[in-house]
Amino acid sequence: MALTLFGLIQFLSFALFTFAAPGGLETRGGKAAAAKGPVKFTIDLTWGDLAPIGGTPRKAILTNGAVPGPALHLNLGDDVEFTVNNNLPNETAIHFHGITQLNTPWSDGVPGLSQKAIQPGATYVYRWKADEAGVYFYHAHLRGQIQDGLYGAIVIADCDTSSKPFHLISNDTDARAAMRRADSKLTPIFISDWNQFTSTEVHQIERDGNIDFACADAILINGMVCLPQSYSPDCPTNDECRDPRSACLARRSRSIWRRNYPDSWPP
Ligand SMILES: [Cu+2]
Numbered sequence: 001m002a003l004t005l006f007g008l009i010q011f012l013s014f015a016l017f018t019f020a021a022p023g024g025l026e027t028r029g030g031k032a033a034a035a036k037g038p039v040k041f042t043i044d045l046t047w048g049d050l051a052p053i054g055g056t057p058r059k060a061i062l063t064n065g066a067v068p069g070p071a072l073h074l075n076l077g078d079d080v081e082f083t084v085n086n087n088l089p090n091e092t093a094i095h096f097h098g099i100t101q102l103n104t105p106w107s108d109g110v111p112g113l114s115q116k117a118i119q120p121g122a123t124y125v126y127r128w129k130a131d132e133a134g135v136y137f138y139h140a141h142l143r144g145q146i147q148d149g150l151y152g153a154i155v156i157a158d159c160d161t162s163s164k165p166f167h168l169i170s171n172d173t174d175a176r177a178a179m180r181r182a183d184s185k186l187t188p189i190f191i192s193d194w195n196q197f198t199s200t201e202v203h204q205i206e207r208d209g210n211i212d213f214a215c216a217d218a219i220l221i222n223g224m225v226c227l228p229q230s231y232s233p234d235c236p237t238n239d240e241c242r243d244p245r246s247a248c249l250a251r252r253s254r255s256i257w258r259r260n261y262p263d264s265w266p267p
Contacts, residue, residue: 038079038127041072043094045150046087052194053218053225059198060149061088061140067223068190069152072138074130076158082107082126082138084118091117095141096128096154104128109141117142133158135188144199153188194218194225 044064049057052067063069074080086092095109107126111117118124133156140150158164164183166176193216195202206213218225 038081039074040081040083042083042085043069043152044085044087045092047089050149052220052223055196058196061145063150063152067149067151067220068192069138069150071153071155071188074154074156076130076133076156076160078130078156080126080128080130082128084124084126086118086120086122086124089120090145091119091142092145092150093117093141094126094138094150096126096136096138098134098136099128099154100131101128102131111142130156132156135186137190144203147193147195147199147202151190151192153190155186155188157184157186159184188222190220190222192220194220 046062046065047059048062048065050060050062050067051057060067072080072082082094082096084092084094091111093109093111093115096107101108104127106114107128108114109126115124136154136156138152138154139146140148164180166179169179170176195215196217197205202213205211
């Protein structure tokens with residue numbers, strides 16, 4: 001089966017894809033999972049050094065020590081307890097992009113509106129329900145902290161595959177079963193800008209120069225660099241590297257796949 005692309009979110013200079021890995025479980029609990037109690041997910045935020053494109057490290061927001069933060073995998077109907085330990089020197093808040101927050105508006109993560117900002121050293125628990133399947137993401141919702149690296153994927157699986165139109169792709173029973181298995185184990189691909197400046201520095205540059213400073217130094221794919229061939233044989237030129245629609249993205253995605261699933265290539 002060819003590399004399959006499911007779902008796309010684009011937000012500012014971010015894009016989030018998922019691709020399907022083979023060999024996943026065909027069912028993962030579905031609405032029954034909600035009866036087991038909430039899915040607990042904790043992120044620890046720190047202000048650390050990061051140099052994904054080499055050179056001098058800059059300060060960035062690390063989520064459990066990395067950018068992007070870990071992906072949150074849920075089944076449709078799950079209740080979520082999302083705990084934020086703020087070890088940053090600044091206050092913060094987390095928004096769950098695309099989540100409906102039906103009956104839980106206080107978990108929408110908008111400081112000054114739905115909550116007070118989470119103070120340095122404090123812990124805050126967001127509680128919400130995964131009531132629509134799809135691909136979403138969590139991100140900082142305070143000043144420019146999203147630019148400093150605070151984001152991670154949310155994948156909500158619909159275990160009822162009966163309504164999915166795999167029959168439109170293939171009449172072959174085995175092929176459709178393989179697609180259902182792959183669909184049950186989606187791997188997020190996060191595409192984001194990387195800038196040598198922190199968000200505070202970028203805003204100062206914009207104020208000083210009276211410009212909209214839209215330059216980025218690199219595009220990161222799952223926090224890894226996409227640079228010309230001296231760094232990555234996947235991306236022969238800078239222009240191709242900077243165009244998220246280019247074939248470079250597909251090649252880089254296949255590299256990530258091969259590293260994550262060495263036994264299952266080609267899929
Ligand atoms: Cu958002």
